[in-house]
Amino acid sequence: MAASAREDGGRGQEHGRRGCEHYDRGCLLKAQQICEECSTLFGEYYCSICHLFDKDKKQYHCENCGICRIGPKEDFFHCLKCNLCLAMNLQGKHKCIENVSRQNCPICLEDIHTSRIVAHVLPCGHLLHRTCYEEMLKEGYRCPLCMHSALDMTRYWRQLDDEVAQTPMPSEYQNMTVDILCNDCNGRSTVQFHILGMKCNICESYNTAQAGGCRISLDQQ
Numbered sequence: 001m002a003a004s005a006r007e008d009g010g011r012g013q014e015h016g017r018r019g020c021e022h023y024d025r026g027c028l029l030k031a032q033q034i035c036e037e038c039s040t041l042f043g044e045y046y047c048s049i050c051h052l053f054d055k056d057k058k059q060y061h062c063e064n065c066g067i068c069r070i071g072p073k074e075d076f077f078h079c080l081k082c083n084l085c086l087a088m089n090l091q092g093k094h095k096c097i098e099n100v101s102r103q104n105c106p107i108c109l110e111d112i113h114t115s116r117i118v119a120h121v122l123p124c125g126h127l128l129h130r131t132c133y134e135e136m137l138k139e140g141y142r143c144p145l146c147m148h149s150a151l152d153m154t155r156y157w158r159q160l161d162d163e164v165a166q167t168p169m170p171s172e173y174q175n176m177t178v179d180i181l182c183n184d185c186n187g188r189s190t191v192q193f194h195i196l197g198m199k200c201n202i203c204e205s206y207n208t209a210q211a212g213g214c215r216i217s218l219d220q221q
Contacts, residue, residue, distance in 0.1 A: 067114060084112075084119060084127070095125035106144045107132035124148035142207065147183040149207050157199070160206050164196050179212035 033046035033053070043053030047061050047068045060073035062085050069076070069085050076085045079094075084101035086094065101113040105128055112119050112127050120133040126145050128136065136150070143150050168174070176193040182200035189201035193214055197206040 065113070070116060082121075082125075082127075086119070086121065090121055094121045095123065097125040100125060100127050103127070105129045105132055107136055122148070122150050123152075124150075142183065147207070147209075149184050149205065153205065153207065157204060157206050160197055161199070164194050164199075167194075167196060169194060176214050176216050178210055178214045180208040181211040183207045183209065 031048070031051045033043060034041055044056035045054045045059045046052065047059070049061055050068050052059075052068050058071035058073070059068050060071045061068045062078055064078045064080065064083070065085055075088055077088055077091050078085050079090075079096060081096040081098055082094075082101055083099045101119065103112065104110060105112050105115075106126070107128055110129070112129065115129060117129040117131055119127045120130045121127060122133075122143050124143050124146050126143050133150070136144070141150055141153060142148065169176075173193060177190050178193045178198060179188065179190050180198050180200065181188055182203060182205055184205040184207050185200060185203040187200060187202040188211060191198045191201060198208050198210070199206050200208055
């Protein structure tokens with residue numbers, strides 16, 4: 001083994017050294033930020049736990065996450081239930097799901113917990129990469145896992161109220177009702193059928209799905 005180490009070291013000298021002149025391939029190294037001999041700085045940031053060398057990006061090591069994260073640290077807190085560092089403005093203002101960070105992003109299917117991309121917490125508590133969330137909003141507004149609205153849609157629902165009021169259905173459909181399930185409050189209700197959308201009687205959301213066949217009132221029949 002010693003001979004092999006010396007041979008490796010010799011080959012390292014032939015092909016050029018790595019790091020400072022005190023580094024010799026084949027020897028055991030103690031990971032540290034600065035060379036004890038020449039004070040060469042190996043990284044602006046160094047974590048003695050993860051042994052991570054990097055440029056200064058305001059990194060910090062989170063003991064609960066078990067990894068280093070890009071900070072600054074004072075802008076984040078660790079949610080013990082979600083098991084993830086989140087922005088301070090979400091403290092006490094997000095829905096927690098046990099170990100939700102250990103799930104992959106439902107958009108790109110990549111890991112969320114160790115990703116350098118900031119996680120976005122949806123109102124339902126599910127997580128997406130922020131970049132995936134922004135791309136998702138170009139195509140729709142619902143969580144890909146539970147179909148809950150991914151943002152506050154109140155203003156749009158009121159606009160839809162006006163459009164429904166200005167778009168009367170043909171006479172044969174005016175007394176038609178349908179059972180619906182609301183994806184936002186999970187409530188069930190029976191409402192008048194309309195081609196533009198059917199509003200939940202409980203929370204007034206249009207994020208609904210038909211849960212039964214259409215019925216025509218006896219008066220219409």
